[in-house]
Amino acid sequence: MSQSHTVAVLVGSLRKDSASRKIAQAIADLAPAQLAFRFVEIGDLPHYDPDLETDAPPEAWTRFRGEVAGADAVLFVTPEYNRSVPGFLKNAVDVGSRPWGKAVWTDKPALIVSTSAGGLGGFGANHHLRQMLSFFNMPVLGQPEVYIANSLSLFDESGALVSEATTDFLRTVGESFAGFVARNVPAKADRQAA
Ligand code: FNR
Numbered sequence: 001m002s003q004s005h006t007v008a009v010l011v012g013s014l015r016k017d018s019a020s021r022k023i024a025q026a027i028a029d030l031a032p033a034q035l036a037f038r039f040v041e042i043g044d045l046p047h048y049d050p051d052l053e054t055d056a057p058p059e060a061w062t063r064f065r066g067e068v069a070g071a072d073a074v075l076f077v078t079p080e081y082n083r084s085v086p087g088f089l090k091n092a093v094d095v096g097s098r099p100w101g102k103a104v105w106t107d108k109p110a111l112i113v114s115t116s117a118g119g120l121g122g123f124g125a126n127h128h129l130r131q132m133l134s135f136f137n138m139p140v141l142g143q144p145e146v147y148i149a150n151s152l153s154l155f156d157e158s159g160a161l162v163s164e165a166t167t168d169f170l171r172t173v174g175e176s177f178a179g180f181v182a183r184n185v186p187a188k189a190d191r192q193a194a
Helices: 019-030 059-069 087-096 123-134 164-184 188-193
Strands: 005-011 035-039 073-079 110-115 146-148
Touching: 005 019, 005 164, 019 035, 019 073, 019 110, 019 164, 035 164, 059 087, 073 123, 073 164, 087 123, 110 123, 110 164, 123 146
Parallel strands: 005 035, 005 073, 073 110, 110 146
Antiparallel strands: none
């Protein structure tokens, strides 16, 4: 059996009925068993302020940094807000980037999924986030690209996916990501030796 890997899941929407969160859950449910997904909450992170970067930084920052640092890979599922990512997701990227030299993101393989209630699929948000992650040397899955349009029409009232085509696509996305993670995460034995 292939080695298993943990994936931190960050969702760029705070609302209870978020389509992005449902899409994140669907990817987790459909992906191969060697990926273990753990949702990491980001809505409670205080705005990044270097003055708070003391021996006792905000508890939520410490919790968040620990959860991301402990994962092998990261899945971002985010709606587009005004042609970019929602502000609190950018804040999470910033919180995880400090203290200087200790970014929790460095080298972790990532999958970016953008969503939109409209027809464009959040292209702007997807590529702004891609630009941020390149700074941390994070390899981001290139294919398939995942832009989920018309996100509010994809689920029934019970939260189940209604489209077979979307279900098949998200299953393929999970399979591609599992292979990508396996190729981009150093073997655990190598990491222990490093
Ligand atoms: C949006 N929405 C939106 N949609 C889009 O395709 N491009 C955009 O730039 C924006 N901008 C935007 C800004 C703000 C402040 C809000 C609240 C919404 C609409 C967005 O796609 C819709 O609200 C989704 O339902 C959000 O995703 P969740 O919350 O369902 O995951």
